[in-house]
Amino acid sequence: MKYERNFSFSVVTQAFAQVKQFDKALQIAEGIINENKSEQSGIYVFSLLAEAMASAGQYDRALQAAQRIADADFRSGRLSMIAMTMARAGQLGECLKVAQTIGEPLTRLDVLAGIINVIKAQKQQ
Numbered sequence: 001m002k003y004e005r006n007f008s009f010s011v012v013t014q015a016f017a018q019v020k021q022f023d024k025a026l027q028i029a030e031g032i033i034n035e036n037k038s039e040q041s042g043i044y045v046f047s048l049l050a051e052a053m054a055s056a057g058q059y060d061r062a063l064q065a066a067q068r069i070a071d072a073d074f075r076s077g078r079l080s081m082i083a084m085t086m087a088r089a090g091q092l093g094e095c096l097k098v099a100q101t102i103g104e105p106l107t108r109l110d111v112l113a114g115i116i117n118v119i120k121a122q123k124q125q
Contacts (some may be wrong), residue, residue, distance in 0.1 A: 022061060025049055029068075031039065043074050050078045054085040076104035080111045087118040 029045040043048045046068045055064035059082065066078040086095035095115055102108040 005052065022049070022053060022058065023058075025052075026065070029065075031033070043071050047078055051081060054082045059086055059091065072103050076102045076107040076123060080106065080107050083111050084114050084118070087115045092119065101109050 028050065029042060029049060042076075046065045050062045050065040050069075053059075053065060062082050062085075066075055066082060069075040069078060079098055083095045083098040083102070086092075086098060092115070096112075099108060099111045099115060102111060
């Protein structure tokens with residue numbers, strides 16, 4: 001029953017995020033974690049929020065959501081996505097700072113290589 005309730009809240013959180021109601025989405029996500037007394041329960045929800053916020057150009061908020069992800073590998077993946085989204089948007093200095101915060105070394109190298117490719121592509125235009 002608890003799983004079904006959490007899944008329902010996750011769907012609601014995602015719906016609020018899709019319509020850029022990030023404050024409400026964060027409030028629901030925090031409720032899921034508080035109810036379960038476990039950071040693990042927020043991995044999926046905060047992952048979705050980080051992606052939606054980054055896509056909307058809300059980079060600081062996306063980073064805050066990503067930092068709430070308890071699992072280091074998932075967190076590295078979200079930080080990677082945020083850094084690449086920022087790079088494509090021309091936020092080159094900031095995306096490099098984000099890339100440096102990625103804990104997983106191979107993911108960090110992959111992101112830095114991706115940022116270099118974005119810079120090369122932008123210079124060729």
